[in-house]
Amino acid sequence: MFNKIFCNGFNPITIAGWFNLAEVGGRNFSAKQFSGNKYAELSAFGSNAAVVKAWLVTKAINLDATTNERLTFDTKQGFIGTGGSTAAALKVLVSTNFTGTGNPWDATWTDVTSQATLSPGTVTSFPSAFTPSGNIDLSSYSGNIYVAFRYEGADPTGSTSDLTSTWQIDNVSVIGD
Template sequence: MKKNILKSIFLLAITSILLASCVKEDDYVLPTTRVPFYQEEFQDIQHDTNLDLTGWTNYAEVGTKLWKERIYQGNGYAEFNTYGSGDAVNIGWLVSPGYDLTGYENPKFCFQSAQNFVSSDENKLQVYVSTDYDGVNVLNATWTEVTAKIADKNTTGYKFIPSGEIDLKAFENQTIYVAFKVTGSGTNTSLDGLFEVDNLYIYTSK
Protein backbone atom coordinates (compact mmCIF):
# COMPACT_ATOMS: atom_id res chain seq x y z
CA MET A 1 0.00 0.00 0.00
CA LYS A 2 2.80 2.40 0.83
CA LYS A 3 6.34 2.68 -0.41
CA ASN A 4 8.75 3.96 2.23
CA ILE A 5 12.17 3.30 0.75
CA LEU A 6 13.68 6.57 1.93
CA LYS A 7 12.34 6.25 5.46
CA SER A 8 14.94 3.62 6.22
CA ILE A 9 17.61 5.91 4.76
CA PHE A 10 16.42 8.74 7.01
CA LEU A 11 16.98 6.63 10.10
CA LEU A 12 20.64 6.23 9.16
CA ALA A 13 21.20 9.86 8.20
CA ILE A 14 22.25 12.56 10.64
CA THR A 15 19.50 14.84 9.35
CA SER A 16 16.31 14.19 7.42
CA ILE A 17 15.99 15.25 3.80
CA LEU A 18 12.88 16.25 1.98
CA LEU A 19 11.20 13.45 0.04
CA ALA A 20 10.99 13.77 -3.72
CA SER A 21 7.36 12.77 -3.48
CA CYS A 22 6.67 16.26 -2.21
CA VAL A 23 7.48 17.73 -5.58
CA LYS A 24 6.82 15.01 -8.14
CA GLU A 25 4.75 11.87 -8.45
CA ASP A 26 7.57 9.47 -9.21
CA ASP A 27 8.26 7.11 -6.32
CA TYR A 28 11.03 8.60 -4.20
CA VAL A 29 13.49 9.92 -6.73
CA LEU A 30 16.00 11.94 -4.71
CA PRO A 31 15.61 15.68 -5.41
CA THR A 32 17.86 18.59 -4.61
CA THR A 33 18.39 18.15 -0.88
CA ARG A 34 16.07 20.07 1.42
CA VAL A 35 16.21 19.86 5.20
CA PRO A 36 12.75 20.11 6.80
CA PHE A 37 12.64 22.10 10.02
CA TYR A 38 9.31 20.50 10.96
CA GLN A 39 8.08 17.05 10.00
CA GLU A 40 5.48 14.46 10.95
CA GLU A 41 5.72 10.90 9.64
CA PHE A 42 3.16 9.41 12.10
CA GLN A 43 5.57 6.77 13.30
CA ASP A 44 5.08 7.25 17.04
CA ILE A 45 1.53 5.87 17.09
CA GLN A 46 -0.58 2.88 18.10
CA HIS A 47 -2.54 1.03 15.45
CA ASP A 48 -6.30 1.54 15.19
CA THR A 49 -6.65 4.04 18.01
CA ASN A 50 -7.98 7.59 17.92
CA LEU A 51 -5.13 9.87 16.91
CA ASP A 52 -3.82 11.67 19.99
CA LEU A 53 -0.28 12.75 19.15
CA THR A 54 1.06 15.53 21.35
CA GLY A 55 -0.01 18.95 20.07
CA TRP A 56 -2.44 17.61 17.47
CA THR A 57 -6.19 18.27 17.60
CA ASN A 58 -8.58 15.50 16.51
CA TYR A 59 -12.03 17.07 16.20
CA ALA A 60 -15.40 15.83 14.92
CA GLU A 61 -17.30 18.85 13.61
CA VAL A 62 -20.28 16.71 12.56
CA GLY A 63 -20.89 13.07 13.45
CA THR A 64 -18.96 10.76 15.73
CA LYS A 65 -15.96 9.66 13.69
CA LEU A 66 -12.44 10.80 14.56
CA TRP A 67 -9.12 10.44 12.79
CA LYS A 68 -7.38 7.13 13.53
CA GLU A 69 -3.76 6.07 13.93
CA ARG A 70 -3.02 3.32 11.44
CA ILE A 71 0.01 1.13 10.80
CA TYR A 72 0.62 -0.98 7.72
CA GLN A 73 3.77 -3.05 7.33
CA GLY A 74 5.44 -1.06 10.08
CA ASN A 75 4.65 2.36 8.67
CA GLY A 76 2.24 4.77 10.32
CA TYR A 77 -0.21 7.28 8.92
CA ALA A 78 -3.42 9.11 9.84
CA GLU A 79 -6.77 7.88 8.48
CA PHE A 80 -10.33 9.18 8.47
CA ASN A 81 -12.87 6.51 7.51
CA THR A 82 -16.60 7.28 7.60
CA TYR A 83 -17.70 3.74 6.73
CA GLY A 84 -19.96 2.25 9.36
CA SER A 85 -20.28 5.43 11.41
CA GLY A 86 -24.08 5.42 11.16
CA ASP A 87 -23.96 9.20 10.73
CA ALA A 88 -25.62 10.87 7.76
CA VAL A 89 -22.76 13.39 7.71
CA ASN A 90 -19.21 13.12 9.01
CA ILE A 91 -16.82 16.07 9.08
CA GLY A 92 -13.52 15.48 10.83
CA TRP A 93 -10.57 17.81 11.39
CA LEU A 94 -6.98 16.90 12.13
CA VAL A 95 -5.01 19.99 13.15
CA SER A 96 -1.25 20.10 13.59
CA PRO A 97 0.67 21.71 16.43
CA GLY A 98 1.80 25.28 15.87
CA TYR A 99 4.80 25.66 13.57
CA ASP A 100 6.79 28.87 14.10
CA LEU A 101 8.03 30.19 10.74
CA THR A 102 9.99 33.08 12.26
CA GLY A 103 13.34 33.46 10.55
CA TYR A 104 12.61 31.03 7.73
CA GLU A 105 12.67 32.69 4.34
CA ASN A 106 10.33 31.42 1.62
CA PRO A 107 8.89 28.49 3.63
CA LYS A 108 6.94 25.70 1.96
CA PHE A 109 5.25 22.49 2.99
CA CYS A 110 4.17 19.24 1.45
CA PHE A 111 2.48 15.99 2.44
CA GLN A 112 1.11 12.78 0.94
CA SER A 113 -2.49 11.62 0.73
CA ALA A 114 -4.34 8.48 -0.31
CA GLN A 115 -7.95 7.39 -0.64
CA ASN A 116 -10.02 4.27 -1.02
CA PHE A 117 -13.70 3.71 -1.92
CA VAL A 118 -14.12 7.42 -2.73
CA SER A 119 -16.59 7.77 -5.61
CA SER A 120 -17.93 11.31 -5.29
CA ASP A 121 -16.45 14.81 -5.36
CA GLU A 122 -18.47 15.56 -2.23
CA ASN A 123 -16.50 12.92 -0.32
CA LYS A 124 -13.30 14.95 -0.02
CA LEU A 125 -10.14 15.90 1.82
CA GLN A 126 -9.29 19.60 2.13
CA VAL A 127 -6.19 21.28 3.56
CA TYR A 128 -6.09 24.59 5.43
CA VAL A 129 -3.66 26.90 7.20
CA SER A 130 -4.44 29.18 10.16
CA THR A 131 -2.44 31.74 12.14
CA ASP A 132 -5.04 32.42 14.84
CA TYR A 133 -6.04 28.94 15.99
CA ASP A 134 -5.98 28.84 19.79
CA GLY A 135 -5.27 25.12 20.02
CA VAL A 136 -8.79 24.27 21.17
CA ASN A 137 -11.62 25.93 19.24
CA VAL A 138 -11.24 24.70 15.67
CA LEU A 139 -14.31 26.43 14.26
CA ASN A 140 -13.43 29.80 15.80
CA ALA A 141 -10.17 30.02 13.86
CA THR A 142 -9.68 31.66 10.47
CA TRP A 143 -8.73 28.95 7.99
CA THR A 144 -7.23 29.57 4.54
CA GLU A 145 -7.63 26.67 2.14
CA VAL A 146 -4.46 25.87 0.21
CA THR A 147 -4.12 24.45 -3.27
CA ALA A 148 -2.53 21.02 -3.40
CA LYS A 149 -2.76 17.76 -5.30
CA ILE A 150 -4.98 15.61 -3.07
CA ALA A 151 -6.20 12.05 -3.47
CA ASP A 152 -9.74 11.86 -4.85
CA LYS A 153 -12.04 9.51 -6.76
CA ASN A 154 -9.70 9.62 -9.76
CA THR A 155 -6.59 8.42 -7.92
CA THR A 156 -5.63 4.79 -7.36
CA GLY A 157 -6.96 3.33 -4.13
CA TYR A 158 -4.49 3.22 -1.21
CA LYS A 159 -1.68 4.74 -3.30
CA PHE A 160 -0.13 7.75 -1.62
CA ILE A 161 0.38 10.71 -3.93
CA PRO A 162 2.51 13.83 -3.38
CA SER A 163 0.81 17.15 -2.76
CA GLY A 164 3.44 19.19 -4.55
CA GLU A 165 5.09 22.19 -2.91
CA ILE A 166 2.68 24.50 -1.09
CA ASP A 167 3.91 28.08 -0.70
CA LEU A 168 3.82 29.53 2.82
CA LYS A 169 5.44 32.86 1.97
CA ALA A 170 2.26 34.70 2.99
CA PHE A 171 2.74 33.31 6.50
CA GLU A 172 6.42 34.17 7.01
CA ASN A 173 7.39 35.10 10.59
CA GLN A 174 4.11 33.78 11.96
CA THR A 175 3.06 30.60 13.75
CA ILE A 176 0.88 28.44 11.52
CA TYR A 177 -1.38 25.45 12.04
CA VAL A 178 -2.07 22.96 9.24
CA ALA A 179 -5.49 21.29 9.16
CA PHE A 180 -6.76 18.28 7.23
CA LYS A 181 -10.55 18.20 6.92
CA VAL A 182 -12.56 15.28 5.57
CA THR A 183 -16.24 15.39 4.59
CA GLY A 184 -18.14 12.14 4.14
CA SER A 185 -21.04 9.99 5.31
CA GLY A 186 -21.58 6.74 7.13
CA THR A 187 -25.00 6.09 5.60
CA ASN A 188 -24.64 7.28 2.01
CA THR A 189 -22.49 4.69 0.22
CA SER A 190 -21.35 7.23 -2.38
CA LEU A 191 -19.81 9.33 0.43
CA ASP A 192 -18.35 6.68 2.73
CA GLY A 193 -14.78 6.50 1.43
CA LEU A 194 -11.65 6.87 3.51
CA PHE A 195 -8.70 9.24 3.33
CA GLU A 196 -5.15 8.87 4.60
CA VAL A 197 -2.42 11.46 5.28
CA ASP A 198 1.29 10.97 5.82
CA ASN A 199 4.73 12.61 5.59
CA LEU A 200 4.09 16.27 6.39
CA TYR A 201 7.23 18.35 5.86
CA ILE A 202 7.78 22.09 6.34
CA TYR A 203 11.00 23.43 4.88
CA THR A 204 12.64 26.38 3.17
CA SER A 205 13.65 26.46 -0.46
CA LYS A 206 16.74 28.54 0.37
Protein backbone atom coordinates in the same frame (compact mmCIF):
# COMPACT_ATOMS: atom_id res chain seq x y z
CA MET B 1 19.79 23.76 1.85
CA PHE B 2 16.47 23.85 3.68
CA ASN B 3 15.34 23.74 7.29
CA LYS B 4 12.74 21.21 8.33
CA ILE B 5 10.40 23.25 10.52
CA PHE B 6 7.82 20.53 11.15
CA CYS B 7 7.71 16.87 10.17
CA ASN B 8 5.51 13.93 11.08
CA GLY B 9 5.44 10.59 9.30
CA PHE B 10 3.22 9.24 12.11
CA ASN B 11 6.07 7.09 13.46
CA PRO B 12 5.62 5.88 16.17
CA ILE B 13 1.96 5.06 15.62
CA THR B 14 0.36 7.87 17.58
CA ILE B 15 -1.11 11.21 16.70
CA ALA B 16 0.54 12.85 19.70
CA GLY B 17 1.09 16.57 19.34
CA TRP B 18 -1.80 16.90 16.90
CA PHE B 19 -5.19 18.45 17.69
CA ASN B 20 -7.64 15.72 16.64
CA LEU B 21 -11.31 16.63 16.93
CA ALA B 22 -14.61 15.26 15.66
CA GLU B 23 -16.79 18.26 14.76
CA VAL B 24 -19.88 16.25 13.77
CA GLY B 25 -20.56 12.53 13.46
CA GLY B 26 -18.34 11.21 16.23
CA ARG B 27 -15.35 10.17 14.09
CA ASN B 28 -11.74 11.22 14.70
CA PHE B 29 -8.62 10.55 12.69
CA SER B 30 -6.88 7.36 13.83
CA ALA B 31 -3.27 6.25 13.68
CA LYS B 32 -3.07 3.20 11.41
CA GLN B 33 -0.34 0.94 10.07
CA PHE B 34 -0.01 -1.20 6.94
CA SER B 35 3.14 -3.05 5.80
CA GLY B 36 5.22 -1.18 8.36
CA ASN B 37 4.04 2.28 7.24
CA LYS B 38 2.19 4.45 9.75
CA TYR B 39 -0.31 7.19 8.81
CA ALA B 40 -3.46 9.03 9.93
CA GLU B 41 -6.78 7.72 8.56
CA LEU B 42 -10.47 8.59 8.59
CA SER B 43 -13.58 7.19 6.95
CA ALA B 44 -17.29 7.85 7.40
CA PHE B 45 -18.03 4.24 6.40
CA GLY B 46 -20.22 2.47 8.96
CA SER B 47 -20.85 5.62 11.00
CA ASN B 48 -24.56 5.85 10.13
CA ALA B 49 -24.08 9.63 10.44
CA ALA B 50 -25.77 12.13 8.13
CA VAL B 51 -22.59 14.23 8.33
CA VAL B 52 -19.06 13.35 9.46
CA LYS B 53 -16.67 16.28 9.91
CA ALA B 54 -13.30 15.95 11.63
CA TRP B 55 -10.15 18.02 12.02
CA LEU B 56 -6.51 16.97 12.31
CA VAL B 57 -4.45 20.07 13.13
CA THR B 58 -0.70 20.46 13.62
CA LYS B 59 0.81 22.09 16.66
CA ALA B 60 1.87 25.73 16.16
CA ILE B 61 4.55 26.01 13.47
CA ASN B 62 6.70 29.14 13.71
CA LEU B 63 7.88 30.54 10.38
CA ASP B 64 9.87 33.55 11.66
CA ALA B 65 13.34 32.01 11.27
CA THR B 66 12.94 30.86 7.66
CA THR B 67 11.87 32.03 4.21
CA ASN B 68 10.27 30.33 1.22
CA GLU B 69 8.28 27.96 3.44
CA ARG B 70 6.29 25.15 1.89
CA LEU B 71 4.04 22.36 3.07
CA THR B 72 4.26 18.82 1.71
CA PHE B 73 2.39 15.64 2.59
CA ASP B 74 1.21 12.38 1.03
CA THR B 75 -2.37 11.08 0.65
CA LYS B 76 -4.21 7.92 -0.33
CA GLN B 77 -7.95 7.78 -0.95
CA GLY B 78 -9.74 4.46 -1.14
CA PHE B 79 -13.22 3.05 -1.65
CA ILE B 80 -14.56 6.06 -3.57
CA GLY B 81 -17.27 4.09 -5.36
CA THR B 82 -18.11 4.03 -9.04
CA GLY B 83 -17.25 7.34 -10.68
CA GLY B 84 -16.10 8.75 -7.35
CA SER B 85 -19.72 8.98 -6.23
CA THR B 86 -18.87 8.21 -2.61
CA ALA B 87 -15.78 10.40 -2.40
CA ALA B 88 -15.57 12.30 0.87
CA ALA B 89 -13.87 15.68 0.82
CA LEU B 90 -10.44 16.34 2.30
CA LYS B 91 -9.45 19.98 2.66
CA VAL B 92 -6.05 21.42 3.54
CA LEU B 93 -6.30 24.64 5.55
CA VAL B 94 -3.94 27.18 7.15
CA SER B 95 -4.72 29.48 10.09
CA THR B 96 -2.83 32.28 11.82
CA ASN B 97 -5.42 32.82 14.56
CA PHE B 98 -6.21 29.31 15.79
CA THR B 99 -4.91 28.95 19.35
CA GLY B 100 -4.32 25.21 19.44
CA THR B 101 -7.29 24.69 21.76
CA GLY B 102 -11.04 25.03 21.47
CA ASN B 103 -13.02 24.56 18.29
CA PRO B 104 -10.93 24.90 15.13
CA TRP B 105 -14.05 25.87 13.16
CA ASP B 106 -14.20 29.09 15.22
CA ALA B 107 -10.85 30.26 13.77
CA THR B 108 -10.23 31.79 10.35
CA TRP B 109 -8.80 29.29 7.86
CA THR B 110 -7.44 29.74 4.35
CA ASP B 111 -8.17 26.85 2.00
CA VAL B 112 -4.94 25.83 0.22
CA THR B 113 -6.30 22.53 -1.13
CA SER B 114 -6.16 23.78 -4.72
CA GLN B 115 -2.35 24.04 -4.44
CA ALA B 116 -2.07 20.35 -3.52
CA THR B 117 -2.18 17.19 -5.56
CA LEU B 118 -4.45 14.77 -3.68
CA SER B 119 -4.91 11.06 -4.27
CA PRO B 120 -7.52 10.47 -6.99
CA GLY B 121 -8.58 7.32 -5.18
CA THR B 122 -9.69 3.91 -6.33
CA VAL B 123 -13.13 2.33 -6.40
CA THR B 124 -12.83 -0.83 -4.28
CA SER B 125 -9.48 -0.61 -2.50
CA PHE B 126 -6.51 1.75 -2.09
CA PRO B 127 -3.93 2.85 -4.65
CA SER B 128 -0.65 0.98 -4.28
CA ALA B 129 1.27 4.16 -3.40
CA PHE B 130 0.65 7.43 -1.62
CA THR B 131 0.29 10.54 -3.80
CA PRO B 132 2.79 13.33 -3.01
CA SER B 133 1.09 16.71 -2.58
CA GLY B 134 3.80 18.77 -4.23
CA ASN B 135 4.80 22.08 -2.63
CA ILE B 136 2.09 24.21 -1.06
CA ASP B 137 3.43 27.76 -0.80
CA LEU B 138 3.39 29.15 2.75
CA SER B 139 5.84 32.02 2.12
CA SER B 140 3.17 34.69 2.61
CA TYR B 141 2.75 33.64 6.26
CA SER B 142 4.86 34.65 9.26
CA GLY B 143 4.76 33.94 12.97
CA ASN B 144 2.82 30.92 14.14
CA ILE B 145 0.59 29.02 11.75
CA TYR B 146 -1.49 25.88 12.07
CA VAL B 147 -2.11 23.43 9.24
CA ALA B 148 -5.36 21.47 9.30
CA PHE B 149 -6.67 18.50 7.38
CA ARG B 150 -10.48 18.63 7.43
CA TYR B 151 -12.49 15.57 6.42
CA GLU B 152 -16.14 15.84 5.43
CA GLY B 153 -18.17 12.78 4.56
CA ALA B 154 -21.46 11.04 5.36
CA ASP B 155 -22.95 7.57 5.80
CA PRO B 156 -26.62 8.12 6.61
CA THR B 157 -28.59 4.97 7.43
CA GLY B 158 -30.58 3.72 4.45
CA SER B 159 -29.19 6.35 2.08
CA THR B 160 -27.59 5.82 -1.30
CA SER B 161 -25.86 9.23 -1.16
CA ASP B 162 -23.06 8.09 1.12
CA LEU B 163 -19.74 9.97 1.08
CA THR B 164 -17.66 7.29 2.72
CA SER B 165 -14.26 7.23 1.05
CA THR B 166 -11.31 6.63 3.35
CA TRP B 167 -8.48 9.19 3.43
CA GLN B 168 -4.96 8.42 4.62
CA ILE B 169 -2.41 11.19 5.34
CA ASP B 170 1.33 10.70 5.83
CA ASN B 171 4.70 12.49 5.82
CA VAL B 172 3.44 15.96 6.72
CA SER B 173 6.33 18.45 6.55
CA VAL B 174 6.83 22.21 6.54
CA ILE B 175 10.24 23.21 5.25
CA GLY B 176 11.89 26.55 4.59
CA ASP B 177 15.18 28.11 3.57
